[in-house]
Amino acid sequence: MQDRPASPRFQHAELDWDENGQPQSRRYGDVYFSRASGLAETEHVFLAQNALAQRFAALQPDQRLVIGETGFGTGLNFLCAWQLFERVADSRARLHFVSVEKHPLTRDDLARALALWPELQPLAGRLLEQYVAVHPGFQRFIFGQGRVVLTLLVGDVLETLPGLGATVDAWFLDGFAPAKNPEMWQPALFAELARLSAPGATLGTFTSAGFVRRGLIEAGFDMQRVPGFGHKREILRGRFVGAPGNDVKPWYARPAFVSPERRALVIGAGLAGCATAASLAARGWQVTLLERHAEAAREGSGNPQGVLYLKLSAHGTALSRLVVSGFGYTRRLLRHLQQGHDWQACGVLQIAYDDKERQRQAELAGAFPAALMHPLAREQAEALAGVALPEGGLFYPEAGWAHPPALCQWLLQQPGIELLRHHEALELQRDDGNWQAMAGERLLARAPVVVLTGAADAARFEHSAWLPLKRIRGQISCLPATPASAELRTVLCAKGYVAPPRDGSHTLGASFNFQQTDMAPSAAEHQSNLDMLEEISSDLYRRLQADPQQTAALQGRVAFRCTSPDYLPLIGPLADQERFAETYAALSKNTRQVPQAECPWLDGLYVNTAHGSRGMISAPLSGELLAGWLEGEPLPLPRDVAEACHPNRFLLRKLIRGG
């Protein structure tokens, strides 16, 4: 798989505001919407040409409609579509809106632009509430408990759209006049629209440019000129009549299996299980969540404070892109928790503790927008942190810490989830189209779909035993805050991390122990956590008055991370290992040929695990990815990232490398 550069050229929109308070793009010299009436224009060009009022009204409960848009701009089209949907669609139908935006508005500009439409409040308010951590890549937003989902692709349309895995029912082809923005209106764009279109997908656009019309016809759209709005004489509308595009390898294609009922078992109630349950329930599924302990979040997800630590690469690796998308999603969810007690957007400072780290940070700072991270000299970092530091570092202002059990609890509040406590699944059997979770002779629960979210124990079942999962023991230490230590105002990270206090205690973490598996905190690992703290800040170490003689008496907690050989999670449908090897045996001789045989899926069996040491970042979004696979919805991540997280990658590697 190819890495891409992260996004050094990322820039927000630069706006000029005219005498009526309407925005215009300085870069493109064009308006965002008709000066006469943006609302009426949207209604005519996009809603009416796609017949959305009728199509929304015709949606059955649990059906959805997917709209794709080029140029999110101020979100006016999105809000108008959402408003219409609220007005006419069944209360159990869903709208999925995918939009691409190369230059997102800053939050302040967005607020100013949307204030122009009193009739769109409070929807605009709900968008603004969530408009945080909008960084390059795929960014997912959930509104109204999942009734409306927005997937914003931040980046150039020609670079991001090829990564989209979706089937689109209606297109809003926006994006500044072709004469002012010729780079966008390319045959490559029209080909992408065709690839992503459902049979009969419709399209509306404000332009009537001949080359756009011809390009769309060439790509497979039947195009019509229709009267325009305001001073525009004509606009275009279209319908996709071409052949559906399919460039997906069969082992990464969506399984053909459709569950006869929207009912699922999820096994394991940590962050991954709770997120999976919440994402499915938001789509109308009845979810039974099995947990062996008395409560959710008692193992890996049970620490008092988890840091939103972004392990990024300047080279746009799959992991790095997963992290930026996951961070945005988690960050938007956290606003539901009690700020100060269950999470804090206090920022995270990664200290440049040696030359290699300094070099890495310089590369990152050059590759990502300053709003996501920026370098701080030591004095600035100290002023911000409230304690003395050995070095400056890279500061992530929107990051911070959260209490993972609180996030799990919030996710479980989604209607449609039943948590069965003290239920440990020991075996899985398939019977009569249902998966049955058994504990010896006892049937715990059954459903046509099951998702394994038990961290490393996801591999305990016969069908999943091949999953290459590893457990790594980790220990945190909890240090009682002192008045002097409580002045710490941000999370500090170097080889370990320390957070500002929660409930009068700082979490200090975390050890990595590849050998041991016992659950009791050890004095040696408390000591290694304290050593890491001393390296982070000897000033903070003194303020905490930790007594090295008393490490054995420290409070702490042990849990296990679950990792995979490539450190990416495993999220998606499971295939039958043996039949996979038979079906694609030809690949072991010639990796270039792509056998078109259908993948031998285990119908209804899915996995979501291996979130390593960054589950706070990757697990919440993983629920959306899992639901995307199950429902055939637009995926919340680029296709190559979703494939890099697909369990089949390991079966494939085994076949190709022979081991």
Ligand SMILES: Cc1cc2nc3c(=O)[nH]c(=O)nc-3n(C[C@H](O)[C@H](O)[C@H](O)COP(=O)(O)OP(=O)(O)OC[C@H]3O[C@@H](n4cnc5c(N)ncnc54)[C@H](O)[C@@H]3O)c2cc1C
């Ligand atoms: C010491 C330590 C510090 C960490 N610090 C951070 C941090 O600062 N930031 C961060 O982002 N991440 C951190 N992590 C990682 C993060 O905690 C994990 O990535 C995340 O919790 C994984 O969630 P999970 O749901 O996959 O697994 P878990 O939380 O372990 O959940 C799995 C659940 O499945 C249940 N289960 C398993 N098998 C069965 C079965 N057969 N039947 C019923 N129930 C079953 C278990 O009881 C458990 O509740 C840390 C991890 C550790 C260990």
Ligand SMILES: C[S@@+](CC[C@H](N)C(=O)[O-])C[C@H]1O[C@@H](n2cnc3c(N)ncnc32)[C@H](O)[C@@H]1O
């Ligand atoms: C006319 S505005 C869109 C108005 C918007 N639909 C609304 O409802 O406010 C055009 C948008 O397209 C974006 N855009 C222009 N060229 C692009 C490209 N190549 N890739 C992605 N977005 C682009 C611009 O930044 C701008 O926000």
